Amino acid sequence: MSTFPKNITVEEIVKFESDIADLFRAGKIKAPVHLRSGCEQHLIDIFKPIVEEDWIFSYWASHIHCLLKGVSPEDLKQQILEGKSISLCFPEKNIYCSGIVGSLAGVAVGTAWGIKKQGKKGTVYLFTGDMGSECGIFHESVKYALNFDLPIKFIVEDNGVSVMTDTRQTWGSQRPWFENTIYSQKIIYYKYENSWPHSGLGQRIAF
Ligand SMILES: Cc1ncc(C[n+]2csc(CCOP(=O)(O)OP(=O)(O)O)c2C)c(N)n1
Numbered sequence: 001m002s003t004f005p006k007n008i009t010v011e012e013i014v015k016f017e018s019d020i021a022d023l024f025r026a027g028k029i030k031a032p033v034h035l036r037s038g039c040e041q042h043l044i045d046i047f048k049p050i051v052e053e054d055w056i057f058s059y060w061a062s063h064i065h066c067l068l069k070g071v072s073p074e075d076l077k078q079q080i081l082e083g084k085s086i087s088l089c090f091p092e093k094n095i096y097c098s099g100i101v102g103s104l105a106g107v108a109v110g111t112a113w114g115i116k117k118q119g120k121k122g123t124v125y126l127f128t129g130d131m132g133s134e135c136g137i138f139h140e141s142v143k144y145a146l147n148f149d150l151p152i153k154f155i156v157e158d159n160g161v162s163v164m165t166d167t168r169q170t171w172g173s174q175r176p177w178f179e180n181t182i183y184s185q186k187i188i189y190y191k192y193e194n195s196w197p198h199s200g201l202g203q204r205i206a207f
Contacts, residue, residue, distance in 0.1 A: 008067055010044065012067075012073075013040045013064055014037065014040060016076075017035045017036065017063060017064075017196070020063065020085075021201060024205065025203075027207045028081060029080060030083055030207055031086065032060070032085065033080065033085045033199070034060045034196075034198065034199050035061070036063070038193045039159075039192040042157075043065065043068055044068065046125075046190075047069070050068075053094070053121050054094065054122050054124070054125060055095075055122060055124040056069050056095045057104040057111075057124065057125070057127065058097045059097060059098060059104070059128060059132065060086045060097070060099045060199075061129075062095075062097040063088075065095070065127055066088055069094075070093055071090050071095065075090075101132050102135045102137040102138060104126060105137045108124050108126040109124075109141045109150060111124050111152075112124040112150035112152035113150055116150055123152065123153065124150075124152040124153070126141075126152065126153075127155045127157060128156060129156075129158070129159065130156060130157070130158040130159065130162070130167045130176065131165075131167045131170070133156040133176060133178075134170075134171055139177065139183075142183045142187065146183055146186050154186055154188070155189075156178075156189045156190075157190065157192065158190065158191045159191075159193065159194045160191075160193075161198070164198065176189065
């Protein structure tokens with residue numbers, strides 16, 4: 001798997017998101033976009049062991065995950081221009097995303113179960129936000145994956161908020177539920193501050 005692209009820099013990622021913001025501002029994207037920043041180096045590091053045969057499941061803000069899994073910036077931009085930013089899918093790259101909170105946890109665990117049962121190669125990576133990681137389906141999925149030793153890692157990307165709601169205040173705890181539990185061995189957790197709004201640009205766009 002030596003041809004797998006790994007050389008995308010923080011600057012290239014920042015420029016990609018900024019270019020998409022310009023297109024959105026100009027009214028060229030007639031669908032939601034969710035831009036992210038501050039997580040670039042974390043994601044570059046997390047993607048280091050990820051190879052082509054691995055699977056990526058992510059949600060509404062997945063531009064950076066797609067780039068790091070080897071989708072070309074041109075192909076990604078085209079899909080975004082076609083209004084698919086919120087649920088990007090590249091089956092040829094084993095990438096599936098959804099705009100529905102929690103929807104992919106069971107799918108990702110099922111994929112990992114299939115890999116194990118069929119003796120195939122590959123690891124599944126499910127990316128989720130901090131609020132997504134507090135949902136019941138996420139907890140059940142991590143529990144099942146740990147108990148059956150499935151080839152899956154869960155990545156929790158904590159920007160502190162669910163849209164504009166403070167996630168920790170919502171659940172009455174300053175710590176994620178899995179901290180210092182046996183489940184944390186299945187989870188890669190990092191914190192970041194997103195300089196973009198949750199969705200769009202925080203301004204009215206006229207098409
Ligand atoms: C089932 C469902 N309920 C509500 C929403 C609306 N929604 C979209 S993103 C989001 C917040 C998720 O927060 P978090 O998991 O922390 O993600 P991030 O901050 O990284 O976007 C919500 C409530 C949705 N997409 N799906």
